[in-house]
Amino acid sequence: MTKTIVAPSILSLDYANVSEQLKQLNESKAEWLHFDVMDGHFVPNLTFGPDLLKGFKKCTDMVMDVHIMVEDPVFFTDVFLKAGADILTFHYEACKDEKEVRMICEEIHACHAKAGVSVKPGTPISVLDPLLDVIDVVLIMSVEPGFGGQSFMEDMLEKVRYIKKQIVEQNRSTLIEIDGGINADTAKLAKAAGVDVLVAGSYVFRNDIKAAVESLL
Ligand SMILES: O=C(CO)[C@H](O)[C@H](O)COP(=O)(O)O
Ligand SMILES: [Co+2]
Numbered sequence: 001m002t003k004t005i006v007a008p009s010i011l012s013l014d015y016a017n018v019s020e021q022l023k024q025l026n027e028s029k030a031e032w033l034h035f036d037v038m039d040g041h042f043v044p045n046l047t048f049g050p051d052l053l054k055g056f057k058k059c060t061d062m063v064m065d066v067h068i069m070v071e072d073p074v075f076f077t078d079v080f081l082k083a084g085a086d087i088l089t090f091h092y093e094a095c096k097d098e099k100e101v102r103m104i105c106e107e108i109h110a111c112h113a114k115a116g117v118s119v120k121p122g123t124p125i126s127v128l129d130p131l132l133d134v135i136d137v138v139l140i141m142s143v144e145p146g147f148g149g150q151s152f153m154e155d156m157l158e159k160v161r162y163i164k165k166q167i168v169e170q171n172r173s174t175l176i177e178i179d180g181g182i183n184a185d186t187a188k189l190a191k192a193a194g195v196d197v198l199v200a201g202s203y204v205f206r207n208d209i210k211a212a213v214e215s216l217l
Pocket of ligand 1: 144180201
């Protein structure tokens, strides 16, 4: 069994208490920090810009896992790579075609970052089969993107099982990440299905941070 990575989502961080929460995150077993970028168009919510990412990078050595939920992935990929994203994940649905997905992944690699591609709940995961050679992280949304605190869509586990099989058959090292509604119970289901990386926002920040991270491992 491979090691599980926990990626707390700063969407649910308490912004009245940032330095204390960051201190707890740094002392926790979380290895990645999930940074949700929303443009108010691709999803009906607006979040963070590149300067906030630059600020976080000064306060932690965690891997910066940037998830862009935006209509223009080409523009924002460039912006967040320059701001220091270690992993840049964009949405398949925001791209014109398969060629554009491949082109963005190659641009990310040229900047020495990892390329992630995300699919919304309604998108079949099989669209990623021919792209696994350029994808480092497949991000499966287990809620409709846009907001934290929603319930886990259990039927998304079928996508995890499907893409895991493809990754093994194609002999790839692509990681599978799941995002939305993760808590200690849903984490168990996700791990059993083959998930490597668990994004967790509300569950981590509404509880004792260190204990909550530990309960997901
Ligand atoms: O991408 C996201 C929403 O679009 C967030 O990463 C996700 O919702 C995390 O929040 P929670 O764990 O509370 O569901
Ligand atoms: Co996210």
